[in-house]
Amino acid sequence: MLAHHFTLPDETHTDALGRALGQALHGLYTQVQAHGAVLTLSGDLGAGKTALVRALLRALGVTGPVKSPTFSLLEPYDLSSLNFYHFDFYRFGGGDEFATAGFRELFAPGTVCAVEWPERAGARMPTPDLSLTFKVMDQERVVQAMAHSPLGTAWLTQAIATMQHRTATGDG
Numbered sequence: 001m002l003a004h005h006f007t008l009p010d011e012t013h014t015d016a017l018g019r020a021l022g023q024a025l026h027g028l029y030t031q032v033q034a035h036g037a038v039l040t041l042s043g044d045l046g047a048g049k050t051a052l053v054r055a056l057l058r059a060l061g062v063t064g065p066v067k068s069p070t071f072s073l074l075e076p077y078d079l080s081s082l083n084f085y086h087f088d089f090y091r092f093g094g095g096d097e098f099a100t101a102g103f104r105e106l107f108a109p110g111t112v113c114a115v116e117w118p119e120r121a122g123a124r125m126p127t128p129d130l131s132l133t134f135k136v137m138d139q140e141r142v143v144q145a146m147a148h149s150p151l152g153t154a155w156l157t158q159a160i161a162t163m164q165h166r167t168a169t170g171d172g
């Protein structure tokens with residue numbers, strides 16, 4: 001499956017990648033309606049996972065506050081034609097909290113799930129369509145993106161094209 005890495009020298013680039021993924025997802029709504037979509041975001045605290053999801057939600061038309069789900073575990077967003085669930089499992093201690101919290105049922109057709117700290121959800125966590133792994137290098141971030149399904153491949157392909165176009169045109 002498709003893999004690509006993005007170099008993000010500062011937060012404007014994180015914002016651009018989030019928006020590119022949001023725009024791409026918007027073009028895939030029919031498939032999201034049919035299958036649902038899952039995005040995972042791995043990497044250290046402060047790497048930019050929440051910042052990226054915030055930008056993605058902005059591209060999908062969310063104008064209100066986008067809080068980190070660090071304490072709530074889940075922040076839901078009601079988009080016009082689908083549900084968007086932003087999870088953060090940092091505080092999961094292990095065991096099967098993912099299943100007992102009833103979160104598994106939320107991974108469903110018509111739903112987009114963006115998951116920070118997916119490793120802490122355990123074995124019941126569904127395979128993502130697209131995974132992002134953040135590495136902090138001095139100041140900049142490097143994000144390794146991997147598609148794990150046809151939807152994920154279409155999603156990432158479109159986001160890569162948007163980011164390349166942005167770089168080529170110097171559009172910031």
Ligand SMILES: Nc1ncnc2c1ncn2[C@@H]1O[C@H](COP(=O)(O)OP(=O)(O)O)[C@@H](O)[C@H]1O
Nearest residue numbers: 008009010011014045046047048049050051141
């Ligand atoms: N590419 C980047 N380079 C440097 N700083 C960044 C970059 N992207 C985001 N940041 C900053 O790093 C912090 C990331 O915080 P946050 O998104 O909450 O991280 P996480 O959810 O991964 O713990 C924010 O202060 C953000 O402005």
Ligand SMILES: [Mg+2]
Nearest residue numbers: 049050068116
């Ligand atoms: Mg976060």
